[in-house]
Amino acid sequence: MNIFGVGLPEIAVIVGIALVIFGPKKLPEIGKNLGKTMKSLQKATSEFENELKKAVSESEETPDTANSKSGSQDISPEMNEKI
Numbered sequence: 172m173n174i175f176g177v178g179l180p181e182i183a184v185i186v187g188i189a190l191v192i193f194g195p196k197k198l199p200e201i202g203k204n205l206g207k208t209m210k211s212l213q214k215a216t217s218e219f220e221n222e223l224k225k226a227v228s229e230s231e232e233t234p235d236t237a238n239s240k241s242g243s244q245d246i247s248p249e250m251n252e253k254i
Contacts (some may be wrong), residue, residue: 189201
């Protein structure tokens with residue numbers, strides 16, 4: 172088991188220190204809040220990823236206006252006569 176480069180012994184030490192600092196009554200509440208935070212972060216990340224994919228696919232579908240022909244063809248006939 173390797174989470175973020177931290178193995179099982181390191182996790183046990185961290186949990187032990189947290190147990191000493193916060194006490195056994197507060198630790199389940201902290202774990203619950205941490206789980207909720209991780210879930211909301213995961214949800215926000217997936218929403219951001221979906222929006223990014225949507226924006227990229229929309230930009231690929233629209234024609235690139237920078238590559239359009241320039242010159243008198245883009246100007247109305249009335250403007251061509253004035254030029």
